[in-house]
Amino acid sequence: MHAPHRPPRHPRAWLPLLLLSQAVVAWLWWRWGWPVGLPVMLATHAVAWWGVLAPNAALYGPVLSRLSADERQVWLTIDDGPSDDTLPILDLLDAHGARATFFLVGDRAQARPDLVREIASRGHGIANHSLTHPQARFWALGPRRMRAEIEGCQRQLQAITGAAPRWFRAVVGHANPFVSTPLRDAGLARVGWNARGFDAVERDVGRVVSRIEHDLAPGAIVLLHEGAPHGRSVEMIAAVLARLEALGYRAVVPEPGTA
Template sequence: MDTPHRPPRRPHAWLPLLLLSQGLVAWAWWRWGWPLGLPLMFATHAVCWWGVLAPNSALYGPVLSRLPTGAREVWLTIDDGPSGDTAAILDLLDAHGAKATFFLVGDRAQARPDLVREIARRGHGIGNHSRTHPQAWFWALGPRRMRAEVEGCQRQLAAITGATPRWFRAVVGHANPFVSAPLRDEGLARVAWGARGFDAVDVDVARVLGKIERGLAPGAIVLLHEGAAHGRNVEMVAKLLQRLDALGYRTVLPRP
């Protein structure tokens, strides 16, 4: 498999397009008035919001949403740890001969460094999922706070494992215009997903697995979580691993 690792190269490429679009809006408003200018303004703003809120949008920088393979392989990604679920999930992965990438929150990793080292020791990947996981406001962070979230998590995870993460997942998948510059500087590639079951909020194991299975395909990136308040993430991972085995899928870690 060719490496799909693509850090941003031009983190500010969106800015000229934004300025051009708003210039066109101003010209249309001046030329034809609000009946055209107002809907055109709303349309251009909607595109900008789509770039923030759609996890697979590459408007503000490259994002990986599937692996470049035709084989029955999937990439398991597990967000929000380390947590009280981590050890049990690691045992499940071992039992199925499966590998996953854990996208870890820096402050949580600093509080449970032994779990982070155990993830690495067992041959799993470790990714950057921000320093503090500001779930409600990540989409709105300015450049200084965004850089602190990305770089702070890098420093914390590197200090624990001795290795610098190469993959980044935006909190809730929301990536605003300011995320690409620190990703470029840290050599991080942003990862989205193609199969998800909303396992962080849904307590129905069968419903979660059904949603994930509908997204399964060769090269699918599967989004999972650990440590959710409902307490059923370990059970969900166990059932998913059983289902992947039954469907003939194997798990892979892409080359960074």
């Protein structure tokens, strides 16, 4: 299974569209007044916010949200590590003959480099999930802080493993106009998902598995987490792996390919 690797080529492609939309708003307001101009302005702002908050929105740069696959193969992606859950999760993956990509937080990786090296040594992928995981404000980061989050994590992971990650996942899936330039400069492609169980907040294992199963299809990108506050991440991943196996799905790490 191959995944198109598409770092942003034109990180400011959204800017002409924004300027044109606001010129149209200004003209409509001048021509017909606020009853027409205001609703159109609000609609353009809603589109801009959709680009920030929707995890698979490509307004501010390309994002990979599903793969093309003929066989029953899926891409397991595990966010927020390394953590105390990492080793048990690696053992589970080994037991099921499964492979996954771990989207790691740079500062957490620096604190536990042995876990990062263990992930790599067992044949799993390592990807960039920001330096500090600013969950509440990633969507609002300015250009300098956004670059520091992306490039800082990239440096940490490369220093530990000797290889630069090729994939990036935005914190909480949010992006903004400043995410694409540092991704382009680092050669990173943004990855979303199309199967999730809200396992970072949901405590019920059955509900998590049911939600993921509902969205499963060949080539699905499955979003999972480790180290969740409820303490059941290992149990949830075990249940997901068992269900994938029962349904005849294989979890593989795709090879990056050209777009």
